[in-house]
Amino acid sequence: MADSDPKIQLKYLQFLQAAILQAVTGFSRLYGYAKDNSGPLKPTLETVKTAIGPAYRKFHHLPIQVLQFVDRNIDESVKVSTQAVSEARSSVVSEVEKKKVKIVDTASGIANSVYAKYEPVAEQYAVSAWKSLNRLPLFPRVANGVMVPTAAYWSDKYNEKVMITAGKGYRIASYLPLVPTEKIARVFSTHRQVSAPAATN
Template structure:
């Protein structure tokens, strides 16, 4: 009776592969900012593979043709894949390093409040997949309205805190640059009024813009009164101040002074 081959070497080869895979995983570039892209790509690949397997299982009489095409694609694409499969991750790592350099450069110039708000927003963004799973479970249990309430409960504290940090910095920047912006706007208005046809166009466009600005102000004011939290953080258009600035003698259209 012939002796059965010993399967032990095969097991040893399989076991020996695991440290090699672990070593390759250690050598793979680590992403600090764009790791979610890598995870999303892996999840998309798993979903597509699952859909493909499901479609192939239900191919019916077309299954032999699908298997033949799959075999051909593997024989052609396989060598190319094994040669370039690491390139996308390397490119992503390169972009990730550039993002890191940009973040460090911006960190030197941004005010402290904006940096704190940015860090908090980044932390929230990294937790989005877990939040999405929680909201999906909430939607299954209590419907869309329950999921919306849960989402508002999660977002509202973060939005309030970020607004409280950023708003003083934004107000300070606004106070500093508002006079220069007004002066530039008035000068531009006077220059444009010296061009042909512009005064006639302005007579049509300005009332329309004023109408929609007033409409916008009423909508956000009404939404804030009804308790919509997001409306509280939307700035109103200062229509009265704009009218006052452009109604000053300095801002009178050149076409009217001729």
């Protein structure tokens, strides 16, 4: 029988093939039961069997062929839709990348304008705080002996690591700011030169 042929493999409609097989099995059991219990109608059932037999033998492969045809069409549709979804996904990803670049550019522009506006103010506050701390006893010795060299060392290490990782292509590193050690040294050295003559007076 073609229904139990192991060569017939449906990709998407296997459940329907199994349901048809179950229905055929159930119908044949029902037919056998009716034939056994038909009594005086047994010759009529034999007549129906001989009348339907040739039509059955001619068309019994048709349901499987229809299922195979439909299964192939479903497979082609799935391939086409998968390709369309893949193309749509790639276009969405490229759109997101473009939007992301615009957002990053906008954010970096805002950050640069805020930095340019508030950097001089922050610089003045830092110099003022440094000046106030230098008035405390022992602070200049501790600061110049321990804190300043340690801060300079770790700032240089941080800057070096950020530049190395940015050079290796890590995108996040290109967004990390560098510590402006030369500028800090210049600001505080000019502060010392300006305040040193005032301290001697």
